[in-house]
Amino acid sequence: MAVPYNHREVETKWQKIWDDEKAFQTSDDYSKPKYYALVEFPYPSGQGLHVGHPRPYTALDIVSRKRRMQGYNVLFPMGWDAFGLPTENYAINNHIHPKIVTKNNVERFKGQLHALGYSFDWDREINTTDVGYYKWTQWIFLKLFKAGLAYKAEMPINWCTSCKVGLANEEVVNGVCERCGSEVVRKVKSQWMLKITEYADKLLEGLDSVDYVERVKVSQKNWIGKSTGAEVDFVLKGKEDKMTVYTTRPDTLFGVTYMVMSPEHPFIDKYKEDIKNWEDVVSYREMASKKSDFERTELAKDKTGVMLDGLTAVNPVNGKEIPVWISDYVLMSYGTGAIMAVPAHDERDWEFAKKFNMPIIEVVAGSPVDVNEAVFTDVETGILVNSDFLNGLSVAEAKDKITAFLTEKGIGHKKTNFKLRDWVFSRQRYWGEPIPIVKCEKCGYVPIPESELPLELPDVESYMPTDNGESPLAHMTDWVKTTCPCCGGPAMRETDTMPQWAGSSWYFLRYTDPKNDRELASKEALNYWMPVDWYNGGMEHTTLHLLYSRFWHRFLYDEKVVPCPEPYKKRTSHGMILGSNGEKMSKSRGNVVNPDDIVRDYGADTLRTYEMFIGAFELSAAWSEDGVKGCRRFLERVWKLQEIVTGDDAYSKDLEVKMHQTIKKVSNDFESLKYNTAIAAMMALINEFYKKNAVTNGEFKTLLTLLNPVAPHITEEIWQRMGYEGRIYQITWPEYDEEKTKESTIEIAVQINGKTRATLAIARDEEKDAVIAKAKETVADKLTGNVVKEIYVPGRIVNIVMK
Incomplete structure (x- = not known):
C-alpha cells in the first residue's frame, strides 16, 4: 500500500533537486531547435502574488516543459518590472527608500514563484531597476533621440494639488486623485515625447504577419485608428484665421450646424476681446481643467459647453454662418482641437444639439433627425439629401465628389489620419530611469555620449515631490549641473525620469543575453532566439504595452539591432480569476485568495491543476474552494494508482485505443490553450484504470509524463518511487499512432x-x-x-x- 501523499515534503524535495541539477537551465547550444516561451514579467508589489498570477505562468510552464521533452532548447525566463509610481508612493508613505522596497518585494515574489515549481531559468533573471539593465534602456532612448523620434513638447498633465505630482489618466477618478482624494487640475508641462505616430503604418502592417488572437489584433488596430477622410478649413467670420478640422465624413458638410473647439484652443485667448461672455468661458475652462482626458471623452457623460458669443465660423460649402462652441469632449491633443458638428448623423453631436437647441439637418436619407429617441444606424450606404450638388449620390460617390471640390477650391484636401497620439514619455518622479539628455543654453538638448552610460539614478535624501511639480532630482544641484558634451559650456541634466513602460518595452530582448555588458544582447543570441515563439499576458496589456514594445522593436529592426520586424510570433491572453462571488478580487470586497494558503493546505500541484482546470483559459472564472478540493482528490487518485500497477511495459489490449486517444488529446490541447479539457481527458483515463483495477507500467509512465507539465512535483515523486529510470523532465514526450486512436x-x-x-x-x-x-x-x-x-x-x- 502506497504511503500517504504528503505534498509539503514532496514539493520541497523536488524544488531542491531541480535547483541542484539546474534542471531548466537554457542551453547555449544554438544548433538545437529553439523555443522561446514568454510570460509578462510582473510588477513586484508589496502584497506579493495573487491567485491570478499562476494562471498564465502555469500555462506557459506547461508548454515549456512539453517542448523540452520534445527536444527543444527552451528559453522560459522571469524578471521584474520594478520601476514605477506604486513603489515610489509606498516609499513616500512608509519612509523607506524605493530601492529597499523593490528588493524586499522581489524576494517575496521570487520565493512564491519558486514554491509553485515553475521551470524558469533563474540564471537569466532581470530587473528593470538594475544599472546594468537600464543602461540599455537609456541607450535605446539615445537611439530614438538621434533618429528624431524623441522630442520635447508642452503637454497638459493631470496635476494632484496635494501629492504635487503628475498623474496618469487612470489615477484620476471623478476629478480627484485616486490615492489621496485631493483635487486634480490640468497643468501644462514640458514633456519628453516619443514619435510613435511615425510608425503607425508599420505597426498596422506588422499585424498581418503574426499569430495573435483576433481580439488582440482588433485592440491594436482600434488604438492606432487609421482612417481616411479630409481636412476642411472653416473661416472665422471677420478674421484672418481658419479653423481646420479633420473628418471621415466630408460628404456630410452640408449638415454642419455648429462647430466645437477644445477649451484649450489657442484661438480662444487670441480673440478674448471679441468674446462677450468671457467670464462664462473662463469658468468653463477651469471646470474642464479638473477632468482627465478619459472623463472628458467618456461617451455616457452629460454634454456640457459654452457658446462663444462674438465668434462665428462660415461653412465653406454653403457660406452659412454657424456658431462656435467650446466643450470638454473635444481635446486639443487629438486632431486639430476642433470639430465640425453634424448632429443628424453623430450621436454625440445629436445629444449636444438637443441639449442646447441647435439645428439638426438630415443629409443622408434614412437617418434619425430631431427625434426624442435617436437610434443611430450605419449611414455609410445612404443617399445624400439636402446637400446641393451631392443630392442623389451614394455616400461613397459623395465623399469622392466633395473631396475633389474642396481640393479644387483650396479649402480642403484628402487626408489619412490616425487616432494614435505620440507617447508622453516623461515622469516628474524619482523612481525611474534618468533620461540621458542635458540642456545647454547654447546647444539646446544634447545627448550624453554613449560611453558615459549608464547615467545612474543618484541616491537622494528626499524623494518627496516638489512644490512646483519638478522631479525630486531637480533639488540635486551637484548632479544636475554638468557640462555640455558639444561645447563644453555649462549645462543642466534632464531631471524627468522615464515611465514604467520604458523597461517593459524591450525586456524580452535582454533575456536572450542578460549578462552582456558590451551590448544590449549579442547578434548571435538575438538571431537564434528572436522572435518570441509564444507570449502570453493579460488582456489589459494587449493595447499599450503591446503597442509600445512592438514600436521599440520595429525601431531597433530599422536600426539593424534586431533580426526580425515583429517581436512576438504568437500572442495570447488569459481571463481573470474572480472571487467566489463572481466579482473582481479586492481587499475591499473581502474576496481575495492568497496562493500561499492554497500551497500550504493543498499543495502547489493542486493549485496549478485547479488554475488550469477552472475553465476556458481565455475566459474569466470564479474561484471555488470546492474546485480546489476536487483537484486535490484527483491528484490523490493518481498517487493511489501505485497500488494497482502491473509489471507489463506495454499498453493492455483493451486500453490501447484509449491510451493513444489521450496522448493525442492532451498533446493538442496543451498547444491550443485547452488545458481544462486536457486534464479532463486524463481524469477519464484514470477512471478506466480503476474500472479494471489495474494499470500497466507502460500506461502509468505515459500518464505521469502527460500530467507532469501540470503537476510536476507529484509525478516526479511517483516516478522515482516506482523505480522508473531517470527524471520525467529528461524523457521524451509520448507519441501517438493516428491509426490506433480510431x-x-x-x-x-x-x-x-x-x-x-x-x-x-x-x-x-x-x-x-x-x-x-x-x-x-x-x-x-x-x-x-x-x-x-x-x-x-x-x-x-x-x-x-x-x-
Missing part, C-alpha cells in the same frame, strides 16, 4: 425511408453486405413492406427504402 467498432444509424429506427455497432472495416444484413436483422419487426432499395453510407447509416 475505435475498432463504430456505431451507425439504421433508417427506414429516411427515419432512424435503431443504432447498430459494427466493425470499422466491416463489408457492406454484412452491415446491411445486420441492419435488416436489427429492424426486422419494422420491415412491413417491400424493400426496393438498400443504401449504405460507410461508417454512418444504412437506409432501407420500402414501398
